Amino acid sequence: GLLRMRQGQCAEGIRALFEVSGRQLGRASAFDLGFTLGPRLNAAGRLDDMSVGIECLLTDDRLRAQQLAQQLDELNRERRQIEGGMQQEALAALPDNLDDSRYSVAMFRDDWHQGVVGIVAARLRERFHRPCFVFAPADDDQIKGSGRSIPGFHLRDAVDWIAKRYPDLIQRFGGHAMAAGVALREQDFPRFAAAFEEVAQLWLDEYHLTRRIETDGA
Numbered sequence: 400g401l402l403r404m405r406q407g408q409c410a411e412g413i414r415a416l417f418e419v420s421g422r423q424l425g426r427a428s429a430f431d432l433g434f435t436l437g438p439r440l441n442a443a444g445r446l447d448d449m450s451v452g453i454e455c456l457l458t459d460d461r462l463r464a465q466q467l468a469q470q471l472d473e474l475n476r477e478r479r480q481i482e483g484g485m486q487q488e489a490l491a492a493l494p495d496n497l498d499d500s501r502y503s504v505a506m507f508r509d510d511w512h513q514g515v516v517g518i519v520a521a522r523l524r525e526r527f528h529r530p531c532f533v534f535a536p537a538d539d540d541q542i543k544g545s546g547r548s549i550p551g552f553h554l555r556d557a558v559d560w561i562a563k564r565y566p567d568l569i570q571r572f573g574g575h576a577m578a579a580g581v582a583l584r585e586q587d588f589p590r591f592a593a594a595f596e597e598v599a600q601l602w603l604d605e606y607h608l609t610r611r612i613e614t615d616g617a
Contacts, residue, residue: 401428402428408429412454412456413456415468416471417431417435417436419469430479442471445514445515446474446478446512451463451470452526455468455492458529466605472533481512484509485515491525493527497527497529502608503530504529504530505591507533507588509536511536520547521547524548524549528609530547530548530554531547534545540585542584544580544581544582545580547577548577552599552607554579555572555575555576557579558572558581561594561595568585568590569591570582570584
């Protein structure tokens with residue numbers, strides 16, 4: 400696929416996304432797809448309507464592809480601004496270094512954007528090396544959270560443990576070992592944060608909370 404792209408044999412939308420992001424189609428790489436085109440396509444679903452990205456990939460009209468790619472680029476800039484603001488607000492509410500007695504992070508603000516809670520949770524996880532959930536308002540007095548975990552702490556199983564121990568707390572959830580999503584009533588967020596900390600303290604120890612970099616050699 401990359402070889403075909405480098406030869407110009409690709410959809411007009413892909414060509415337009417390379418142009419709008421300032422990357423060279425003739426030197427297309429996996430990095431370009433993962434960190435340049437991918438975020439622009441994702442931004443549509445996070446902030447607006449995912450059909451914008453789909454149409455960009457499907458259209459045969461070069462002018463229309465350029466218009467859609469420009470729209471996706473603007474949405475991605477907006478997504479970065481929102482994400483940066485939320486991250487700064489989250490970090491401002493937390494100490495530079497979490498107390499050793501704190502095993503998890505759960506945060507909610509009623510002015511945060513639902514589309515980027517997962518990205519912010521990932522940033523906090525990287526910063527503090529703790530399982531993290533970040534919540535934003537949803538519909539019908541509900542809030543939705545996205546979580547990211549650390550090795551050794553199965554996030555979906557942890558949420559399942561909370562759901563079974565406190566059956567009236569979580570409206571719905573899903574996920575896997577390293578990421579999960581949760582919906583609950585806004586007034587129940589403090590209870591969820593306490594239950595999340597409870598299961599984190601049960602399942603984690605100093606070994607898991609110590610950040611490690613594994614290598615194959617010197």
